[in-house]
Amino acid sequence: MGNLNFLQHLANGISLGSLYALIAIGYTMVYGILRLINFAHGDIFMLGAYITYYGILFTSIPWWLVFIFASIFTGFIGLLLEKIAYRPLRESPRITILISAIGASFFLQNFGIVVFGGRPKAFPVPNILNKVIRLGGVSVGIVTFVIPTVTIILLLGLTYFITKTKTGMAMRALSKDYETASLMGIDINRIISITFFIGSFLAAVGGVMWGTKYPQLMPLMGVMPGLKCFIAAVIGGIGNITGAVIGGFILGLGEILLIAFLPNLTGYRDAFAFVLLIIILLVKPTGLMGEKITEKV
Amino acid sequence: MLEVSNLHVRYGGINALRGINISIEENKIVTLIGANGAGKSSTLRAIMGLVDKAEGKVEYNGEDLTNLHTKDIVKKGIVMVPEGRRVFENLTVEENLILGAYTRTDQKGIKEDMDKVYDMFPRLKERNWQKAGTLSGGEQQMLAVGRALMVRPKVLMMDEPSLGLAPLLVKDIFEIIRMLHQQGNTILLVEQNAKKALEVADYAYVLETGELVLEGPGEDLLEDEKVKEAYLGEAR
Numbered sequence: 001m002g003n004l005n006f007l008q009h010l011a012n013g014i015s016l017g018s019l020y021a022l023i024a025i026g027y028t029m030v031y032g033i034l035r036l037i038n039f040a041h042g043d044i045f046m047l048g049a050y051i052t053y054y055g056i057l058f059t060s061i062p063w064w065l066v067f068i069f070a071s072i073f074t075g076f077i078g079l080l081l082e083k084i085a086y087r088p089l090r091e092s093p094r095i096t097i098l099i100s101a102i103g104a105s106f107f108l109q110n111f112g113i114v115v116f117g118g119r120p121k122a123f124p125v126p127n128i129l130n131k132v133i134r135l136g137g138v139s140v141g142i143v144t145f146v147i148p149t150v151t152i153i154l155l156l157g158l159t160y161f162i163t164k165t166k167t168g169m170a171m172r173a174l175s176k177d178y179e180t181a182s183l184m185g186i187d188i189n190r191i192i193s194i195t196f197f198i199g200s201f202l203a204a205v206g207g208v209m210w211g212t213k214y215p216q217l218m219p220l221m222g223v224m225p226g227l228k229c230f231i232a233a234v235i236g237g238i239g240n241i242t243g244a245v246i247g248g249f250i251l252g253l254g255e256i257l258l259i260a261f262l263p264n265l266t267g268y269r270d271a272f273a274f275v276l277l278i279i280i281l282l283v284k285p286t287g288l289m290g291e292k293i294t295e296k297v
Numbered sequence: 298m299l300e301v302s303n304l305h306v307r308y309g310g311i312n313a314l315r316g317i318n319i320s321i322e323e324n325k326i327v328t329l330i331g332a333n334g335a336g337k338s339s340t341l342r343a344i345m346g347l348v349d350k351a352e353g354k355v356e357y358n359g360e361d362l363t364n365l366h367t368k369d370i371v372k373k374g375i376v377m378v379p380e381g382r383r384v385f386e387n388l389t390v391e392e393n394l395i396l397g398a399y400t401r402t403d404q405k406g407i408k409e410d411m412d413k414v415y416d417m418f419p420r421l422k423e424r425n426w427q428k429a430g431t432l433s434g435g436e437q438q439m440l441a442v443g444r445a446l447m448v449r450p451k452v453l454m455m456d457e458p459s460l461g462l463a464p465l466l467v468k469d470i471f472e473i474i475r476m477l478h479q480q481g482n483t484i485l486l487v488e489q490n491a492k493k494a495l496e497v498a499d500y501a502y503v504l505e506t507g508e509l510v511l512e513g514p515g516e517d518l519l520e521d522e523k524v525k526e527a528y529l530g531e532a533r
Contacts, residue, residue, distance in 0.1 A: 166395065169395060169396050170399065172388055173396055175387075179347060179379070183367065183371065184397060184444075184448075185368045185399050186368065
């Protein structure tokens, strides 16, 4: 394999890694605050892609505005999901809320099948994103550059929000100690809603960009990316945002490079993530950046 | 100023508090002493709305706080320094203070109060960029107090501020309480260190298994034979 070929794979790996990173952040943020694995997160990703699809098809709004509106709209769906499926169970044993998450996931998948139809739909990729550019012998689709760029911008925005704003501080405080946070006058429900909004918004952005890169929509399209991004979050150390991003990139790059170097193993593409998960759980169960979690009393 | 009447708290079948009445006057230090499990912390937690009140009423200047959420009680200026300090270990010292002022929006006032806290506790200023988890126990207690002051509290409630601190630091903490009192703060102090608490208090309540058994000015209780025997470790 030549160098050029390698660069092409690298670019592909980075853009897939960016998508994984965006989705993994939602898992890790929700886990950080609620100690809940939001199994419906992958399906929120799917909704983001479908909402964009219908937005482009049935409105005359410019595509990039549709992308933004659809992502924000999906963010609100995530917020609603928490209100309906998780909030009433907050005082219940943790397993109850986990089962509710699995139920929510099945509901959204089947909702998708009934409403959107089971047959795959072709995502209307804007022409400008379909262009292929040649860089010194390597030809790469523009999306391959757009995806990491958008991801980096969002990550910088998120980092600023988490580290510098009062709401971001409240979020970090809440992830350690609910009761003391409420003693500061922090509205816990509001912070949790914001967390779900941000996580779902990022998943939706991931879903939209996924659509531009792999333009085929199916109601179950969120299942595999959802699982893999959960793995990415675990690899990075669940609860840690930087960890989720690193985990996403490791997974995306690893997956693409595995196929590139060992084409025989293409069929095992999805297995790669799970093998990596098993290794991490055996070697460093807290993940790369994870800290030891002391159970809340 | 703050009136607690006929307060009952139940955990499952256990009656942690069985109808207690406490009244806190402005600019006074009131202390609540008692043994482990007497219900001291439950009283504070019930006032803050952290545990449900089975019966009873909490009033602040005539305003009924009984059924308010914790966050709204904080907005009224009633603030609690929790037992065991409970600083946000993953946040820096400064971020902890900023969160203390979470309910406020007057940026200028917040900055002033932060400077005040730093003047009061220069150690916190030196370490304002450090993660609160890296502070020593005494420094964490200062941070917990500073964080509560950032609310500009009307009533400051402290749950066992001397717990787990070295004797020298315990002395410091009581110095701080005296100083806060001199600055005009109203304080409700819960303590196991009965002697020290009674020495600073204007008025004191003694709690035993969920009931008030004795009350009176701090210095009177210091001389009380029953108190001496049970809490001050002095034999008759």
